[in-house]
Amino acid sequence: MLPESIRNAIDVASNFVWGPWTMALLLGTGVFLTLRFRFVQVTRFGDGLRAMVPARASGAGALSPFQAFMTALGASIGTGNIAGVATAIVSGGPGALFWIWVYGFFATTIKFAEAVLGIKYRVAEGDRVSAGPMHYLKKGLGSPKLAWSYALIAGVAALTTTPFTQPNSMAVVLQSQFSIPPWVSGVVIAVLTWLVVIGGVKNIGRAAERLAPLKVGLYLVGGLIVILTHAAQLPAVLALVVREAFSFEAAGGGAAGVGMMVAMRYGIARGIYANEAGYGTAAVAYGTARTEAPVQQGLQAVMEVFIVSCVTSTISALVILTSGVWKSGLTSTAVVAEAFNTAMPTVGGWIVAFCAFLFGYTTLIGWAYYGEQFLEYAIGLRVTKPYRWIYCGLVVFGATGKVETIWAWGDLMNGLQVFPNLVGVIGLSGVAASVLRKPEQRQVEPAAPPA
Structure with a gap:
């Protein structure tokens, strides 16, 4: 258990990093x-929808284009889509959902650029691939110091956030639904993560x-059942979401504009936590694909953000709001489980527990690879094996941590990661735009023929 002074310092630093300037930078x-x-x-x-179909693999890389897409999707659709969205609604009010949508719409282009630049500037030799913002910061912008800084910050972020946030949310719902002690959940999750991570990127992709x-x-399917059960509340809830997004008062009164800023802060912070646009992780995932079609991977990245922000995050928010449990005092995955239970008693909570486990698990294994790539660049290949063991070991501690502090630390580290990445994305946006306009990139690769 961290001392109160350290927890307060983390909260203050997180709120500072996610101030109005950060939100303006991301939206801008x-x-x-x-x-x-x-x-x-x-x-x-439409091309993005077609790009989701498994395509023929052609070129250097470690994963098929579909595996790269699923790795990115699996890593971004984590418990942030359940616990993070729930925290945004409980702490920021219903209006936070509106800002998740707003950021999601514009964030598609950020992730598109990250994926395209990830392919263009990657270092690939057969199955051995190194990709990420550090490469386009060094090779594209010509700034090796900024590249190293990004890699170090992002590597530390991967090592000290994901093994904490994901197991924490998984343990919360397993305890609330099955009374499993968090430390037991932590040990089991750590072992299951190790079984995949220790085998490297190909195991992760499969x-x-x-x-x-x-x-x-x-x-x-489960979320739609809950929403349909409370369908009569849906019009009022959607109106509440829009109204609270522009509220001039905080809940219970307060200074003008406070309510809107709180909704924006939680909506955008949790929105980026859910879809990861701005982190630069898309460049790592899509950069592993065996393809020479960067726009195809970019369009997959667009669809990834759409699925995350407009489908799974919306499902989480609407089940909480239409069922009314957002005022229950619960938080994290526990409040979503309670919402599912209102439509499917007991079974609903089991569904959320299973989904939270899958969401968290796929994010854990995906981010393990991200952090490995970052720290290999910053420190060298000698870090790989120790990193994998330490990463899995930290899962146990994450499962038993305090929910609010865990998420505040995650916000802080991911926020620091955003700034150097956006320097590269903005500075090289002309490169991505020129690739997009090339005639040979107008068509996505054909789907693989049936076996």
Whole structure:
């Protein structure tokens, strides 16, 4: 248990990093790229849907394009889509959902740029691939110091956030639904994570390819049942979301504009935590693909953000709001489980527990690879094996931590990661735009023929 003074310092630092300037930077970058890429998330949405189909693998890389897509999707759709969104609604009010949508729309172009630049500037030799913002910061912008700084910050963030936030949310719901002690959950999750992570990126890709579609489908079906059960509340809830997004008072009164700023702070912070646009992780995941079609991977990244922000995050928020449990005093995955239980007593909580486990597990194994890539760049290949063991060991501690402090630390570290990455994304946006306009990139690769 951390001392109160340290917990308070983490909260203060997190709130400082996620001040109005950060929100303005993220939204501003998304708007700028949307204009520069000529609304690619709208004009090429159909191509994005087709890009989701497994395509032929051609070129250097470690994973098939579909495996790279599933690894990125599996890593971004974590318990942040359940626990993070729930925390945003409970702490920021219903209006936070509106800002999750707003950021999600513009964030598609940030992730598009990250994926395209990840492919363009990666270092690939057969199955051995190194990709990420550190490469486009060094090779594209010509700034090796900024590249090293990003890699170190992002590596520390991966090592000290994901093994804490994901197991924590998984343990919360397993305790609330099955009375499993958090330390027991932590040990089991750590062992299961080790079984995949120790085998490297190919093991991670194969696991993500199987688990990511399962978890999205199951959560979508369960969430729709809850929403349909409370369908009569839906019009009022949607009106509340829009009204509270622009509220001039905080809950219970307060200074003008406070309510809106709180909703924006939690909506955008949890929005980026859910879809990861701005972190630079997309460059790592999509950069592993065996393809020479960067726009195809960019369009997959667009669809990834759409699925995260407009499907899974929306499901989480609406089940909490339509069922009314957002005022129950519960938080994290426990409040979502309670919402599912209002439509499917007992079974609903089990569904959330299983989904939270799958969400957290796929994120854990995906981020293990991200952190490995970052720290290998910053420190060298000698860090790989110790990193994998330490990463898995920290899972046990994450499962038993304090919910609010865990998420505040996650916000802090991920916020620090955003700044150097956006320097590269904005500085090289012209490169991504020129790749997008190339005639040979207008078509996505054909789907693989049946076996």
